[in-house]
Amino acid sequence: MGFFTPWFLAGAVAVGLPIWLHLLKRHKTDPKLFPxxxxxxxxxxxxxxxxxxDHILLFVLRTLMILLLALLFASPFIRRTxxxxxxxxxxxxxxxxxxxxxxxxxxxxxxxxxxxxxxxLKPGDPAQVIALAGQVQALTQVTNDPxxxxxxxxxxxxxxxxxxxxxxxxxLRTLSEGQKMxxxxxxxxxxxxxxxxxxxxxxxxxxxxxxxxxxxxxPDKNWTVENVVAPRRVFDPKRVKxxxxxxxxxxxxxxxxxxxxxxxxxxxxxxxxxxxxxxxQVEFLGLEAPYGFSKGEVRIDAADALPGDDHxxxxxxxxxxxxxxxxxxxxxxxxxxxxxxxxxxxGDGGFQMDTQxxxxxxxxxxxxxxxxVLNDLASVPQNLESSLEHxxxxxxxxxxxxxxxxxxLPRVPVLDEAIQASSYAGRDGDLFxxxxxxxxxxxxxxxxxxxxxxxxYQAIHVTSAKSRVLAKLxxxxxxxxxxxxxxxxxxxxTSTFDxxxxxxxxxxxxxxxxxxxxxxxxxxxxxxxxNLAVDSYVELRTGDSKGAAAEVSDPDGKRVLSLEExxxxxxFALNREGFYEIKTAAGRRSLVAVHADRRExxxxxxxxxxxxxxxxxxxxxxxxxxxxxxxxxxxxxxxxLWPYILLLLLGVAVAESxxxxxxxxxxxxxxxxxxxxxx
Amino acid sequence: MLQxxxxxxxxxxxxxxxxxxxxxxxxxxxxxxxxPDFGFSQEFAEYRAYTPGDDLRHVDWNVFARTERAYLxxxxxxxxxxxxxxxxxxxxxxxxxxxIDKLEYARYLTASLAYLAKMQRDAAGxxxxxxxxxxxxxxxxxxxxxxxLLHAVEKAEVGNRTDYQKPFSHVREFLHRRGLIAVISxxxxxxxxxxxxxxxxxxxxxxxxxxHLLDPEEIRxxxxxxxxxxxxxxxxxxxxxxxxxxxEYPAKMDAHLEDIRSKAKGAGLDYFLIDTSxxxxxxxREYLAIRRGRM
Numbered sequence: 021m022g023f024f025t026p027w028f029l030a031g032a033v034a035v036g037l038p039i040w041l042h043l044l045k046r047h048k049t050d051p052k053l054f055p056x057x058x059x060x061x062x063x064x065x066x067x068x069x070x071x072x073x074d075h076i077l078l079f080v081l082r083t084l085m086i087l088l089l090a091l092l093f094a095s096p097f098i099r100r101t102x103x104x105x106x107x108x109x110x111x112x113x114x115x116x117x118x119x120x121x122x123x124x125x126x127x128x129x130x131x132x133x134x135x136x137x138x139x140x141l142k143p144g145d146p147a148q149v150i151a152l153a154g155q156v157q158a159l160t161q162v163t164n165d166p167x168x169x170x171x172x173x174x175x176x177x178x179x180x181x182x183x184x185x186x187x188x189x190x191x192l193r194t195l196s197e198g199q200k201m202x203x204x205x206x207x208x209x210x211x212x213x214x215x216x217x218x219x220x221x222x223x224x225x226x227x228x229x230x231x232x233x234x235x236x237x238x239p240d241k242n243w244t245v246e247n248v249v250a251p252r253r254v255f256d257p258k259r260v261k262x263x264x265x266x267x268x269x270x271x272x273x274x275x276x277x278x279x280x281x282x283x284x285x286x287x288x289x290x291x292x293x294x295x296x297x298x299x300x301q302v303e304f305l306g307l308e309a310p311y312g313f314s315k316g317e318v319r320i321d322a323a324d325a326l327p328g329d330d331h332x333x334x335x336x337x338x339x340x341x342x343x344x345x346x347x348x349x350x351x352x353x354x355x356x357x358x359x360x361x362x363x364x365x366x367g368d369g370g371f372q373m374d375t376q377x378x379x380x381x382x383x384x385x386x387x388x389x390x391x392x393v394l395n396d397l398a399s400v401p402q403n404l405e406s407s408l409e410h411x412x413x414x415x416x417x418x419x420x421x422x423x424x425x426x427x428x429l430p431r432v433p434v435l436d437e438a439i440q441a442s443s444y445a446g447r448d449g450d451l452f453x454x455x456x457x458x459x460x461x462x463x464x465x466x467x468x469x470x471x472x473x474x475x476x477y478q479a480i481h482v483t484s485a486k487s488r489v490l491a492k493l494x495x496x497x498x499x500x501x502x503x504x505x506x507x508x509x510x511x512x513x514t515s516t517f518d519x520x521x522x523x524x525x526x527x528x529x530x531x532x533x534x535x536x537x538x539x540x541x542x543x544x545x546x547x548x549x550x551n552l553a554v555d556s557y558v559e560l561r562t563g564d565s566k567g568a569a570a571e572v573s574d575p576d577g578k579r580v581l582s583l584e585e586x587x588x589x590x591x592f593a594l595n596r597e598g599f600y601e602i603k604t605a606a607g608r609r610s611l612v613a614v615h616a617d618r619r620e621x622x623x624x625x626x627x628x629x630x631x632x633x634x635x636x637x638x639x640x641x642x643x644x645x646x647x648x649x650x651x652x653x654x655x656x657x658x659x660x661l662w663p664y665i666l667l668l669l670l671g672v673a674v675a676e677s678x679x680x681x682x683x684x685x686x687x688x689x690x691x692x693x694x695x696x697x698x699x
Numbered sequence: 700m701l702q703x704x705x706x707x708x709x710x711x712x713x714x715x716x717x718x719x720x721x722x723x724x725x726x727x728x729x730x731x732x733x734x735p736d737f738g739f740s741q742e743f744a745e746y747r748a749y750t751p752g753d754d755l756r757h758v759d760w761n762v763f764a765r766t767e768r769a770y771l772x773x774x775x776x777x778x779x780x781x782x783x784x785x786x787x788x789x790x791x792x793x794x795x796x797x798x799i800d801k802l803e804y805a806r807y808l809t810a811s812l813a814y815l816a817k818m819q820r821d822a823a824g825x826x827x828x829x830x831x832x833x834x835x836x837x838x839x840x841x842x843x844x845x846x847x848l849l850h851a852v853e854k855a856e857v858g859n860r861t862d863y864q865k866p867f868s869h870v871r872e873f874l875h876r877r878g879l880i881a882v883i884s885x886x887x888x889x890x891x892x893x894x895x896x897x898x899x900x901x902x903x904x905x906x907x908x909x910x911h912l913l914d915p916e917e918i919r920x921x922x923x924x925x926x927x928x929x930x931x932x933x934x935x936x937x938x939x940x941x942x943x944x945x946x947e948y949p950a951k952m953d954a955h956l957e958d959i960r961s962k963a964k965g966a967g968l969d970y971f972l973i974d975t976s977x978x979x980x981x982x983x984r985e986y987l988a989i990r991r992g993r994m
Contacts, residue, residue: 051929051936055791055801055917056887059951060928060937 021098022658028093031086038082081676088669096665097658099227109202109230110162111147112192113137113169115176116209116236118153118183119554119620123210123326126237127178130208133234134173137206138166148195149173152209154181154555154595156191162199180328180554180597182617183209185634186217189225196226203229203638210237211626214619220630225638233631237623241271243294243322244621245278245332250307250316252550254338255370260307264318264332266292267299269622271324278302281317282309309338313611315599329621333599333613335550341370342390342542347381347397347404351425355395355517358525362534371538378404386411390542396423396516400433408434413506415606417541422480423516432482435503435510440481452477455499458491464511464537465490465500468529478521480514487512507562507606511541550610553617557591561605568605575599575614746770781822781838781878784809785870786852789829789861790932791887796916797976804975805883805912806852808982812881813848815983825851826873828866829858835873860932861887863896870900877904881986885912887932890959898966908969908985911959915976918952920944 023029054060113134121127134149141147144164149172151157159172188207196203203226209215211233217223225231246267254260266276273296279289287308292300307316314336322330344363348356360373371390378397382404386392392408394400412418418434426432427442452475458465471491479497487501501512515521524530548558560570569586573579575598581589594600600612749758749769759772786809792802809825816823824838825848836844836851861884874880880900886893886909893909900907922941929936956972963970971985 051927053794053931054920054928055794055885055914055931057928057930057933057935057937058887059948059955060939060943061947 021096024095024097024658024660026094028095029090031090031093034090035083035086037086038079041082075679078676078679081672081679084672085669085676088665088672092662092665092669096661098661099658108146109204110195110199111137111141111145112195112203112205113147113149113173114152114156114188114205114207114209115149115173116152116183116207116211117176117179117181118212118215119178119180119328119616120183120210120212120237120326120623122178122328123237123240123242123623126210127176129236130210130234131173131176133208133236134206135170137208137232137234138169138173141166146201150191151176151179152183152185152188152207153179154184154187156187179595180614180616181595182553182555182620183212183215184217185215186222189217189223192229193224193226196229201228204232205229206232206234208234208236210623211235211631212237212620212622213624213626214622216626216630220633223634223637225634227638229638231635231638233635235625238625239270240325240623242269242324242326242329242621242623243267243271243274243276243320244269244326244329244618245318245320246299246618246621248316248318248332248334248551250334250336250551252336253370254307254309254336255341257308257338258306260305260309262304262307262316262318262334264302264304265299266294266302266320267618267621268294268297270297270624272296273298276300277321279319279321280304280307281319282307282314284315284317307336309336311338313337313601313609315611315613326621326623328597329616329618333551333597333615335599335611335613337611339370341372343388344371344373344538344542345381345384345386345389345392346373346375346395347378347392348375348395349378349397349399349425351398352396352423352516352518352520354519354525355421358519358530359393359395359517359534362525362531363538365531365535371542382407386416387414389416391417391419391538394418394420394433396421396425397433398425398428400429405433409505412508412510415507415608417508418510419537419541420510420512421517422482422512422514423521424478427480432512434505435482435487435501435512437482437484437487437501437503437512440483442478442480444478453479453493453495453497455491456494457489458500462490462502463540464502465533466536467532468536469532471499471524471527471529471533474522474524474527474529476515476522476524478515482512482514509541511537548610548612551613551615552594554595554597554614555617556594556614558594558600558602558612559591559604560589560602568607570605571601571603573601747773780816780819781824781876782812782816783824783826783838783870783874783878783880784812785826785828785866785880785882785884786855787829787861787882787884788827788833788855788858789884789887790857790859791861791885792912793857794914794917794931795975796914799975801885801912801914801975802855802857804973805910806855807979808883808910808912808973809852810849811979811983812986813845813852815986817845822878823848826866826870827851827855828870830860830862830865831858832866832869833858837873838876838878861885863888863893867896867900871903874900874903874905878906880905880907881910882907883910883912885917886959890955890962893959894962894966894968897968901967906969907967908971909959909963910982910985911956911970911972912975913972915974918956918974919949 115127115130115134117127121130138147146162146164147169148162149159149169151159159175160168163169192203192205205225244267245264247265249263251260262280264278264280266278268274271294274294275291276294277289277291280287288304290302290304292302294300302318316334316336317331318334319331324330346356346359356375363371363373374389376384378399378401381392382401386407392411408418412434420432420435422432422439424442427439429439431438454476455471455474458470460466460470476493476499479493479499481497482501484498484501487503489498489501491498491500493499497514499514501514503510515524517525519525524533552558560572561568570581570589571579571586572581572592575596581592592602594612594614597614597616600614601609602612603609746759746762747770749771753771757771757773758769762768762770762772786805788802792805793800795801795803813823813825820840822838822840823844825834825836826832827834834851834855836847882897897907897909922939922944925938925940927936928939960970960972969985971982973982
């Protein structure tokens with residue numbers, strides 16, 4: 021039993037009121053005049069009796085009224101376990117089908133355990149079979165059909181997901197609330213420690229839930245390729261570097277052979293010494309990949325019971341260096357020089373700059389460029405601007421540089437922000453502007469050291485109604501702005517790229533700024549990752565691309581989206597290991613490599629003490645765990661008692677009225693006497 | 700029907716003590732059967748045949764001369780009786796449990812007695828006292844005596860506590876002629892003290908009658924709840940339980956009343972207990988009986 025608003029219980033102190041009325045107040049009655057006290061005597065009994073609770077019934081009723089009123093406001097409730105009265109229970113058979121159950125015959129043993137539990141059910145007993153992986157999957161409805169239950173157990177196949185016992189507990193709480201009967205849960209699992217949720221409170225069970233463990237595994241030595249770092253795109257195969265991490269869980273020190281494969285073809289092989297229960301790294305140089313997407317794999321000769329994690333898929337794309345269109349009207353030749361030099365010095369960035377005049381660029385096919393730079397254009401032809409807008413909407417990116425030339429324009433091209441004025445600082449003396457506010461976490465500005473020491477002498481003041489300001493000068497003039505348009509993005513730099521309006525090109529932060537901006541705008545920055553764990557999601561469309569069809573091919577090469585899903589689905593869950601071919605609604609294609617969550621490779625089981633604690637959360641008298649556990653549970657629904665208390669209060673109030681009325685009637689002569697005295 | 704006019708609650712609605720007294724006495728007298736006892740006075744009553752043993756002084760010789768029969772001439776009683784009323788106006792007389800208090804009742808009784816005395820041509824006087832003599836109207840048959848008496852009664856207000864010693868010693872000095880003394884009080888004193896103080900008045904040949912006025916609540920108090928009582932005269936307070944008031948107090952009160960009655964009788968004092976919730980006629984009847992006894 022508990023109270024929703026226990027502070028109202030303080031109102032029970034008002035019970036002193038009837039005590040005062042019946043006991044103390046009467047004691048303080050005004051003296052009654054009498055001609056002579058000759059024949060009256062002082063007696064102790066008189067004084068004591070004076071204090072006795074006269075009209076005991078009335079006093080009890082009044083006290084009860086106040087107590088009930090306080091109780092009513094305190095809103096008491098009791099926790100009522102669902103349908104505990106009829107003695108029925110629901111048997112839930114949960115089979116772990118996570119990636120680790122591929123180890124040996126764990127899954128087969130789990131299914132056998134489940135079949136044994138089902139065999140012990142009495143005819144008519146309700147039961148349900150569920151499968152546990154990253155999410156809980158109900159394989160049957162609640163049924164008493166043994167055939168359906170057994171068929172569901174037999175149909176359980178191993179998965180690539182990671183077991184989540186937190187999800188299992190949440191499902192059981194929901195089931196208990198819905199079924200209104202106690203649950204007896206049989207969990208056939210290898211009970212991996214890595215399947216535990218971050219907080220133990222997430223494991224809590226509804227009261228009345230009995231949890232029975234059927235462990236089917238134990239600690240087992242296991243080597244795995246834990247991680248592979250490979251470039252997303254390969255421009256120069258000789259300069260490619262691939263790093264792989266090999267880990268051992270519960271393993272002795274051993275030498276493992278690590279092999280790099282591409283499209284099923286073995287490229288390189290190396291041996292590595294893996295320490296006892298530790299990790300080792302292997303580095304492969306060069307990747308002779310064909311043009312287009314390639315399916316990469318790093319494999320070890322583990323020879324352990326869980327071969328599924330002995331390889332690690334990765335995806336890469338061989339492509340030519342991407343072209344960058346630098347549109348310049350020739351007024352600032354040094355800007356082109358500085359930008360080209362910085363772009364060429366980015367290493368494996370894979371960018372090739374192409375400079376064109378605005379008039380020529382207007383007729384160019386912009387979709388072949390990674391991104392476009394507008395270098396302080398005094399005028400932008402109408403057809404160029406519309407081509408740029410179309411290009412950006414389709415996923416392209418534009419970098420706009422503003423200077424004295426573009427100051428005459430009413431608006432920033434493509435960005436569509438109003439140009440207001442120029443912010444000047446004198447070149448003589450120390451009068452210059454510096455960067456004060458900057459979003460250092462932005463991919464384009466991450467390593468520019470806040471433009472430290474860079475002096476800005478002139479900047480174009482533009483509005484930021486539609487854009488996000490990434491950096492500001494000390495006179496609050498926006499220096500870097502960003503706006504997403506369609507699937508693309510536009511970055512504006514409100515000063516020039518030569519060393520006239522600022523001295524940025526001759527500072528150390530110039531090259532990182534150009535390199536990161538190019539990577540951010542030219543690809544990689546906003547694109548989805550292509551190496552993911554099982555149960556990750558890929559985005560198929562943004563809000564602006566409704567109607568266009570997306571495509572997903574699973575590792576078997578089958579299209580997995582229905583027609584309706586192809587035009588409506590916003591994202592797709594990757595629930596198998598292997599390579600998925602994705603084509604987003606915007607038309608971008610990618611090859612996504614999916615690998616099992618490597619936490620599944622650690623086969624260490626949950627300690628027995630923890631399992632006992634988990635079981636204990638389902639007992640009826642269990643105390644809630646953690647802050648979140650204080651909320652009501654599904655099968656432990658608080659049941660308010662206020663309607664009954666209200667009825668009782670009304671009854672007591674009526675009884676009090678009747679008794680008090682009788683008391684007042686009997687006191688009528690005394691009242692008359694008082695009236696006479698008053699008269 | 701006439702009783703209604705003697706009821707104290709009815710009298711309380713009449714303004715002016717003279718009117719109250721007239722209402723009481725006239726109503727009382729109208730309903731009174733004439734007494735069979737005859738006294739000797741100037742007022743002729745009847746003739747009766749002489750029987751041996753009758754006093755010859757009462758024979759009407761004129762009738763005997765005319766009829767040669769001896770008749771006795773009989774007259775209604777006639778006296779020069781002096782009535783002195785002693786009215787207690789101590790604070791305890793203010794008590795009441797109903798419409799009129801004891802002092803008011805005593806005023807009605809005093810006025811009625813004075814009016815009755817006037818009708819019988821008796822000299823009536825008044826002494827108002829508490830622990831002192833507060834007012835004194837000497838007995839007289841003069842014109843306007845009734846008005847003086849009623850005025851004195853009207854002015855009588857509650858004073859202090861009762862003390863019979865001091866005022867009664869003064870009363871003895873005021874009374875030089877034998878007569879009837881009516882003491883109207885609640886006598887909240889030990890009976891010995893009351894009787895011992897008043898009895899000396901008898902020594903001068905006075906007839907003394909004690910009108911003991913008590914409120915019904917004083918005789919049989921009705922307490923539902925424990926009560927804190929305060930003595931009207933001393934101011935002392937005492938917690939009293941209803942059980943005590945219902946059982947032990949009445950027994951003590953009865954014993955007290957019996958004690959005071961017996962001691963009064965033993966001292967030759969007439970005693971009459973008056974319940975202030977009762978009509979006045981019983982008191983008047985008592986007065987007349989005593990008055991007749993003096994014939």
